[in-house]
Amino acid sequence: MRIPLDGASLDTMTYAGDLGTSPTRLLLLGPQGAGKGTQAQRLAAFTGARHISTGDLIRAEIAAGTRLGRTIKGYNDRGELVPDATVIDMVRPILSEDNWLLDGFPRTLAQAIALDRALGDLGAGLDLVVALEAPDAALIERLSGRRQSEATGKIYHLVSNPPGPDDPGPFIQRDDDRPEHIRRRLELYHAETEPLKEYYAARGLLAHVDALQPIEQVTARILWQMEAHMPARKAAPRAPWAPQPIPLRDEEWRDAVPSAS
Ligand code: ADP
Numbered sequence: 438m439r440i441p442l443d444g445a446s447l448d449t450m451t452y453a454g455d456l457g458t459s460p461t462r463l464l465l466l467g468p469q470g471a472g473k474g475t476q477a478q479r480l481a482a483f484t485g486a487r488h489i490s491t492g493d494l495i496r497a498e499i500a501a502g503t504r505l506g507r508t509i510k511g512y513n514d515r516g517e518l519v520p521d522a523t524v525i526d527m528v529r530p531i532l533s534e535d536n537w538l539l540d541g542f543p544r545t546l547a548q549a550i551a552l553d554r555a556l557g558d559l560g561a562g563l564d565l566v567v568a569l570e571a572p573d574a575a576l577i578e579r580l581s582g583r584r585q586s587e588a589t590g591k592i593y594h595l596v597s598n599p600p601g602p603d604d605p606g607p608f609i610q611r612d613d614d615r616p617e618h619i620r621r622r623l624e625l626y627h628a629e630t631e632p633l634k635e636y637y638a639a640r641g642l643l644a645h646v647d648a649l650q651p652i653e654q655v656t657a658r659i660l661w662q663m664e665a666h667m668p669a670r671k672a673a674p675r676a677p678w679a680p681q682p683i684p685l686r687d688e689e690w691r692d693a694v695p696s697a698s
């Protein structure tokens with residue numbers, strides 16, 4: 438079964454794994470709380486691409502107590518952006534891989550230009566930029582209820598997406614998800630990151646997806662955009678990891694997901 442083009446039956450649809458094994462270079466753009474991490478974890482399971490979250494890389498560096506981690510801790514704790522040069526240096530080595538979903542990078546024009554340069558040096562280009570769209574009021578509610586499993590890294594919400602009884606915790610609230618930091622981070626998004634939508638739209642790379650839909654429907658819409666914008670994938674052979682079909686439901690996600698890093 439293919440993803441229905443009219444979107445009418447997305448409530449009950451399943452995804453049959455029509456995306457092939459050709460590499461993916463995809464950006465997830467969107468404000469804090471739009472669901473970039475949630476969707477990237479799910480898409481990694483469906484496509485086999487590696488989920489690269491600069492927020493996760495930065496938190497890992499801080500947790501490891503490295504010199505770099507100590508330098509960037511203050512920015513992260515205050516909800517400020519880490520300096521461009523530092524983030525670009527962290528991401529650049531990973532870009533030489535050819536199958537990834539970038540979540541949280543680029544966030545400034547300087548980062549977007551650095552990404553273009555790095556890909557240009559590799560003779561590669563972006564396949565698609567997905568912009569997840571949601572109003573600030575919804576984002577504030579989502580961020581206030583966000584929790585992340587310390588054991589698995591999986592993202593939850595206290596109300597809309599709570600951990601199951603067997604899910605390993607503990608379930609941590611990030612310091613920067615406290616209300617006093619959330620507004621500042623959203624302001625930064627609108628000022629620094631949102632203009633990147635125009636940057637990618639001008640190159641015909643941007644697809645908008647309504648992030649207010651339930652989680653599995655947002656995933657379905659992104660997969661549909663990938664099929665629409667990455668036609669080479671349609672001809673690719675079905676990958677061995679693509680079950681027949683994959684129900685887009687969270688219970689199954691847990692078993693399907695490879696280790697999200
Ligand atoms: P981002 O990476 O864009 O900051 P997350 O993926 O961490 O966003 O999601 C933020 C919060 O919103 C989490 O608590 C997550 O469980 C919840 N969430 C994500 N997508 C949805 C959705 N479509 N509907 C309801 N809640 C969602």
Ligand code: ADP
Pocket residue numbers: 468469470474491492493495512513514516517518519520521524540541542543544548613622
């Ligand atoms: P969210 O899920 O709320 O969007 P992230 O986990 O992506 O937040 O990022 C957490 C923090 O890490 C940011 O507030 C910022 O301090 C830092 N950070 C992450 N990505 C970048 C980036 N591309 N440029 C600068 N700082 C970043």
